[in-house]
Amino acid sequence: xxxxxxxxxxxxxxxxxxxxxxxxxxxxxxxxxxxxxxxxxxxxxxxxxxxxxxxxxxxxxxxxxxxxxxxxxxxxxxxxxxxxxxxxxxxxxxxxxxxxxxxxxxxxxxxxxxxxxxxxxxxxxxxxxxxxxxxxxxxxxxxxxxxxxxxxxxxxxxxxxxxxxxxxxxxxxxxxxxxxxxxxxxxxxxxxxxxxxxxxxxxxxxxxxxxxxxxxxxxxxxxxxxxxxxxxxxxxxxxxxxxxxxxxxxxxxxxxxxxxxxxxxxxxxxxxxxxxxxxxxxxxxxxxxxxxxxxxxxxxxxxxxxxxxxxxxxxxxxxxxxxxxxxxxxxxxxxxxx
Numbered sequence: 001x002x003x004x005x006x007x008x009x010x011x012x013x014x015x016x017x018x019x020x021x022x023x024x025x026x027x028x029x030x031x032x033x034x035x036x037x038x039x040x041x042x043x044x045x046x047x048x049x050x051x052x053x054x055x056x057x058x059x060x061x062x063x064x065x066x067x068x069x070x071x072x073x074x075x076x077x078x079x080x081x082x083x084x085x086x087x088x089x090x091x092x093x094x095x096x097x098x099x100x101x102x103x104x105x106x107x108x109x110x111x112x113x114x115x116x117x118x119x120x121x122x123x124x125x126x127x128x129x130x131x132x133x134x135x136x137x138x139x140x141x142x143x144x145x146x147x148x149x150x151x152x153x154x155x156x157x158x159x160x161x162x163x164x165x166x167x168x169x170x171x172x173x174x175x176x177x178x179x180x181x182x183x184x185x186x187x188x189x190x191x192x193x194x195x196x197x198x199x200x201x202x203x204x205x206x207x208x209x210x211x212x213x214x215x216x217x218x219x220x221x222x223x224x225x226x227x228x229x230x231x232x233x234x235x236x237x238x239x240x241x242x243x244x245x246x247x248x249x250x251x252x253x254x255x256x257x258x259x260x261x262x263x264x265x266x267x268x269x270x271x272x273x274x275x276x277x278x279x280x281x282x283x284x285x286x287x288x289x290x291x292x293x294x295x296x297x298x299x300x301x302x303x304x305x306x307x308x309x310x311x312x313x314x315x316x317x318x319x320x321x322x323x324x325x326x327x328x329x330x331x332x333x334x335x336x337x338x
Contacts, residue, residue: 002087002090002093003025004020004025004030004032004093005020005022005023005227005230006020006021006022006023006154006225006227006263006289007020007095007096007135007137007152007154007225007227008020008030008093008094008095008096008137009032009035009093009094009137009141009142010030010032010085010090010092010093010094011090011091011092011093011094012085012089012090012091013089013090013091014038015037015038015049016034016036016037016038016067017034017035017036017037017051017142017144018030018032018033018034018035018083018085019032019033019034019035020032021033021289022264022289023227023228023233023264024233024235024236024237025084025237026084026237026238027237028086028087028088029071029084029085029086029087030084030085030087030090031075031082031083031084031085032083032084032085033054033057033060033061033064033083034054034060034063034064034067034083035053035054035060036051036052036053036054036142036144037051037052037054037063037067038050038051038052039051039052043146044139044144044146045144046142046143046144047143051144053144055192055195056195056196057196058196061083064083068083068085071083071084071085071086077237077238077240077241077242078242079242079243079244079310080244080326094141094142095135096134096135096136096137096141096152096154097132097134097135097154097156098135099135099136099137099140099141100117100120100131100134100135100136103116103117103120103136104117104131112140112145112147112149112151112220113140113145115151115217115218115220116136116140116151118217119151119153119217119220119222120134120136120153122177122178122217123153123155123164123167123168126167126168126170126171127160127163127164127166127167127168128163128167129155129157129160129163129164133155133156133157133160133229134153134154134155134156135153135154135155135156136151136152136153136154137152137153137154137225138150138151138152138223139152140152150220150221150222150223151217151220151221151222151223152222152223152225153222153223153224153225154224154225154227155224155225155226155227156227156228156229157228157229157232158228158229158232160229161226161227161261161262164212164224164226165212165213165226165261168212168215168224169212172212172215177217177218178215178216178217179215179216180209180215180216181208181214181215181216181221182216185216185221186204186205186208187201189208189214190204193292196328197290197292197325197328197330197331198328198329198331199331199333203333206334207295207296207297207333207334210295211294211295212224212261212295213225213226213261213291213294213295223291225263225291226261226262226263226294227262227263228262235314235315239314239315240312240313240314240315241312241313242310242311242312242313243310243311243313244308244309244310244311245278245281245308245309245310245311245320246277246278246281246308246309247277247306247307247308247309248274248275248276248277248278248281248283248306248307248308248309248322249274249275249276249277249304249305249306250272250273250274250275250277250281250283250304250305250306250322251272251273251275251302251303251304252269252270252271252272252273252283252302252303252305253269253270253271253300253301253302253303254267254268254269254297254298254299254300254301254302254303254334255268255269255270255299256268256299257297257298257299258299260294260295260296260297260298261294261295262294263289263291263294264287264288264289265286265287265288265293265294265295265296266285266286266287267285267286267287267296267297267303267332268284268285269283269284269285269286269303275304276306277309281309281320282320283305283309283320283321283322284319284320284321285319285321285322286303286305286307286321286322286324286332287321287322287323287324288307288323288324288325288332289325290324290325292325293324293325293332296332296333296334297332297333297334298334301334301335302334302335303332303333303334303335304331304332304333304335305322305324305331305332305333306322306324306329306330306331307322307323307324307325307326307327307330307331308322308323308326308327309321309322309323310322310323
């Protein structure tokens with residue numbers, strides 16, 4: 001059975017390349033957003049064809065609405081409009097783990113591709129995990145990297161993600177081979193994210209300076225996406241129902257954040273207060289598929305969060321969750337000392 005997950009990409013028969021989002025998809029296709037689209041004036045090139053990279057969520061949604069409106073549909077399980085690409089339109093399925101296999105087998109690697117392989121080997125070594133639990137996603141996997149592209153690493157498995165996270169934080173503290181982003185990198189990242197996520201630069205710096213999922217390997221930017229492995233994914237598409245309740249802003253305390261580094265990142269809450277929205281709302285957890293909101297808060301911290309609240313009916317029962325990252329004003333902000 002064909003199946004895709006976060007970090008995978010699919011190339012359509014017209015050459016458009018989509019990034020797969022989430023871990024739960026209908027059997028006939030994948031939830032995926034356009035990332036690289038054929039464009040004669042595009043800034044990226046591969047095999048004699050040029051591509052334009054879409055950056056913001058708004059750009060991606062506008063493209064699929066205009067180019068593939070038949071695939072932008074209301075999903076009865078997620079209860080929202082989503083781009084679902086049928087497998088029948090997919091010409092090639094790219095997976096990060098296979099990209100590592102290709103790098104390992106390649107001869108005369110140079111530039112960013114060589115640096116990516118060195119990074120994979122280094123992470124596997126310092127975290128003491130097998131190479132099979134790591135993948136390379138993004139432009140390197142697709143052969144569309146540019147001089148300024150970053151290294152997109154994917155880690156699979158709950159145990160493995162915890163080991164990599166701890167190893168990266170230790171290496172960052174040592175500040176030798178792996179370092180935190182410089183002030184210039186942070187400013188560039190903030191400007192890029194502020195296009196579709198509203199946050200002050202001061203708040204951005206507070207949370208970014210303690211994360212493990214992005215930094216510098218020698219002089220190259222890297223981003224890490226932590227995922228459950230297939231045997232750890234505890235739900236299948238259609239085994240649940242979602243009912244949207246309303247948009248809200250809340251204050252709460254993080255009760256548990258052991259899966260806050262993952263995609264999706266989740267934060268269990270307690271002592272929730274509604275600051276904006278229906279006063280009767282209750283929220284059991286925050287959930288986000290946006291990597292920028294992973295590792296955003298720690299256990300015991302007070303947070304302010306904003307997003308859509310929905311009732312999630314699954315095989316384990318019913319809970320209310322706030323989905324963060326669908327709108328520009330969505331946020332998860334810990335109350336940290338200045």
